Amino acid sequence: MKIYSSKLDKKSDKAIVVDDMLLTVDMPTSAGSKMLDGYMSLFEAEAITRLKANGYDIVGKADVGEFSFDLLGETSCNGAIVKDGKLCNASAEILKADEAVATVNLEVNGTVIRAAAQNDLCAVKPTYGTVSRYGTVPVACSGECVSVMSRNASVCREVLGVIAGHDDKDGTSLPEPYEYTSGVRRVAFLKSMTQGIDGEISEKLSSFKATLEKNGVEVCELDDEVICLSNIAWNILMSSELCNNVSRYDGVKYGHRAESFSGIDELYTNSRTEAFGELLKKTILFGSDNLSTENYMKVYDKALRIRRVISEAFAKIFGEFDAALMPACSTLSYGEDYLQSNKDAAFTENFYTAPASITGLPAVAVGGIQLIGKAFSDMMLLEAAELCEKEGK
Amino acid sequence: MDKDTFRRLELLNQLKLTETEKADAFAFFGSREKERLALDKIDTSSVERMVHVMPIMTVVREDVAVQKFSREALQQGAPETDEGYWCVPRVVE
Numbered sequence: 001m002k003i004y005s006s007k008l009d010k011k012s013d014k015a016i017v018v019d020d021m022l023l024t025v026d027m028p029t030s031a032g033s034k035m036l037d038g039y040m041s042l043f044e045a046e047a048i049t050r051l052k053a054n055g056y057d058i059v060g061k062a063d064v065g066e067f068s069f070d071l072l073g074e075t076s077c078n079g080a081i082v083k084d085g086k087l088c089n090a091s092a093e094i095l096k097a098d099e100a101v102a103t104v105n106l107e108v109n110g111t112v113i114r115a116a117a118q119n120d121l122c123a124v125k126p127t128y129g130t131v132s133r134y135g136t137v138p139v140a141c142s143g144e145c146v147s148v149m150s151r152n153a154s155v156c157r158e159v160l161g162v163i164a165g166h167d168d169k170d171g172t173s174l175p176e177p178y179e180y181t182s183g184v185r186r187v188a189f190l191k192s193m194t195q196g197i198d199g200e201i202s203e204k205l206s207s208f209k210a211t212l213e214k215n216g217v218e219v220c221e222l223d224d225e226v227i228c229l230s231n232i233a234w235n236i237l238m239s240s241e242l243c244n245n246v247s248r249y250d251g252v253k254y255g256h257r258a259e260s261f262s263g264i265d266e267l268y269t270n271s272r273t274e275a276f277g278e279l280l281k282k283t284i285l286f287g288s289d290n291l292s293t294e295n296y297m298k299v300y301d302k303a304l305r306i307r308r309v310i311s312e313a314f315a316k317i318f319g320e321f322d323a324a325l326m327p328a329c330s331t332l333s334y335g336e337d338y339l340q341s342n343k344d345a346a347f348t349e350n351f352y353t354a355p356a357s358i359t360g361l362p363a364v365a366v367g368g369i370q371l372i373g374k375a376f377s378d379m380m381l382l383e384a385a386e387l388c389e390k391e392g393k
Numbered sequence: 394m395d396k397d398t399f400r401r402l403e404l405l406n407q408l409k410l411t412e413t414e415k416a417d418a419f420a421f422f423g424s425r426e427k428e429r430l431a432l433d434k435i436d437t438s439s440v441e442r443m444v445h446v447m448p449i450m451t452v453v454r455e456d457v458a459v460q461k462f463s464r465e466a467l468q469q470g471a472p473e474t475d476e477g478y479w480c481v482p483r484v485v486e
Contacts, residue, residue: 039470042462129447142446172449226435232428243406250407253479257472264484268407281410282418285402286425289394292402299429304444305437311446343417344424360446375447 002078003090005030005063012057014101016159017094019062021106022048022146023135031137032064032076035255035275045135046170047104047146047163054162062090062103066277067139067246069109069238070346071334072118075279087334089115095151096121102150102159108139109238109346110328110353112147116365117328122385123149124156127375128360129174131160132167138245140238141172143357153366153385160378180379186321187212187371187384188222193326193352195228200332204368208325211367211391212384219325226313229306231354235347236290236303238357243287246280279346311359318374323381327352328370394422 005020006027023029023041030036048058065075072089074080081088091103092115105112107125116123124147131146138144148159167173189209194202209219251257251271258270276284290299317324329352339345355372356363362378364371366385373381399419403409410418464477473480 042466042469127447129449142444168454172445172447174447174449229431229435232432235425236429247406251472252481253467254470254472261482264482265407267482269409272407273409276408278414278417281408281414282421284406284408285399285410285418286422288402288406289398289422301442302432302437304442305440306432306435307446308440308443309435309437311443344421347421347425358446 001081002063002076003081003093004060005032005078007060008058010057010059012059014056015059015099016051016056017060017062017091017100017103018045018048018058019068019091019103019105020064021068021137022061022104023137024048024058024061027061029061029137030077032066032068032073032078033275033277033280034077035249035272036137037077037256039254041135043135045146046132046167048135050163050165051104051159056162059100062094062105064090065111066280067108067137067242068106068111069139069242069283070111070279071339071349072111072115074339075277077277082336085336087336087338089119091115091149092119092121095119095149102148102155104159104163105147105149106136106139106144107147107357108144110350110357112149113353113356113363113365113370114329114349116149117368117370118332120368121149121151121365122153122156122389123147123365124160124378124382125356125363126160126164126378127178127362129172130164130178130376130378132165132170132173134167134169140241141245142237142241143234143360145360152389153364153382156385157379157382178376181322181374181377182380182383184212184217184322184380184384186218186220188317188321188324189219190224190227190324190326191221192223192225192228193355196330196351197327198331201327201330201368205325205327208367208369208388211388212325214391215387217384220321222317224313224317226309227355228351230310230358231347231351233303233306233310234350234354234358236299237307239283239287240290240300241287243284243291246284249275251275307358310355314355314359314361314372314374323371323373323377323384326355326370326372328365328368332368394419
């Protein structure tokens with residue numbers, strides 16, 4: 001159990017903690033995996049370079065779950081963080097302890113949005129392609145985004161403003177200028193996305209809805225069953241991409257190497273088997289199965305087409321509304337034993353976060369809920385988050 | 394998922410699961426297969442695949458050779474090296 005995977009002896013009023021998915025040259029990068037334990041990168045993430053150039057100090061690295069696609073970081077090779085019988089997220093703990101103004105994280109499968117929602121923090125997962133992914137440990141490249149979490153929306157906005165922008169070194173970086181929209185007038189409350197939520201989340205949604213209405217924003221209930229399929233398709237795409245991305249770890253050029261092996265094949269197999277955790281292993285196998293000759297068209301290709309169907313469903317919603325309101329998670333905390341009865345929670349609890357992951361749309365978590373907007377509405381979503389924060393004070 | 398297919402996946406991915414991990418993985422595969430059936434209810438025959446979420450293509454950079462890192466630097470994290478080479482077990486018997 002570790003909150004920081006590395007920490008520098010630095011004090012700063014512009015302290016930023018990055019998560020262990022971003023490469024740093026002065027601290028190791030492990031991605032929460034025994035495979036990369038102690039790995040030192042030769043270059044740093046573009047987001048870090050931009051933060052440093054703008055006067056921010058990177059003071060440490062927050063621990064993450066193995067390759068950061070679990071619930072809150074519980075699959076880290078350092079163990080889960082448990083406080084008062086509840087699962088915790090390292091970045092959220094750092095912010096709650098006021099040890100940084102913001103954390104910069106790689107959002108793969110909803111961990112950042114979920115952690116912010118559960119800890120009364122604010123997080124923004126930006127429009128895909130607006131923040132460079134150069135220098136991040138790749139997991140599910142078609143959907144993952146460098147994101148920001150903070151105690152309030154204004155800091156998220158400031159930090160996002162620093163790290164966003166075109167980067168030649170990232171082939172998926174969008175050309176500038178980004179035409180950010182502003183002004184929330186109409187919000188769609190996606191009723192179909194509320195399945196499985198508990199009473200506390202339901203109250204958070206009602207309270208946020210009331211805040212928006214009090215501030216002159218029209219909120220209308222909508223049902224969209226297609227969006228509810230997001231996590232099923234995202235699970236397929238994420239696992240398939242992850243399977244390919246982690247195939248590079250073989251114990252030869254860097255990373256963990258098994259001590260015992262009789263030949264090259266055993267070196268690969270023993271190194272990977274020893275270093276990878278249980279969730280990662282079954283996800284690799286699932287991804288590999290999706291990409292097999294038998295399943296490629298039936299499963300992987302189908303998921304890519306469903307991604308378009310979901311994107312079009314959102315486009316239709318955003319033809320009439322500025323944002324979509326929905327839960328970020330089913331509950332405000334997961335008990336220590338939650339994973340015993342929900343072993344595949346990373347693949348089911350992402351029901352609420354997968355819509356933004358699979359479409360690349362921006363999402364903001366605030367006040368225990370989530371807002372998703374059309375591409376480049378990042379700042380507008382943060383404006384809405386500020387309304388909620390003001391109401392809370 | 395039958396046992397032979399599972400073993401083939403293990404071999405392809407250079408992994409060897411314990412019996413407990415296998416049982417858990419089988420259950421995991423079963424749950425994913427069950428939920429996947431919901432996707433089949435949507436007719437996507439006339440829908441194009443969406444590989445990129447944004448209208449972007451991989452940028453082709455100038456093809457200029459640069460030596461960014463030295464061999465020594467690149468080998469810093471290597472489990473075993475010898476005179477500038479990465480060491481692996483004998484591959485030709």
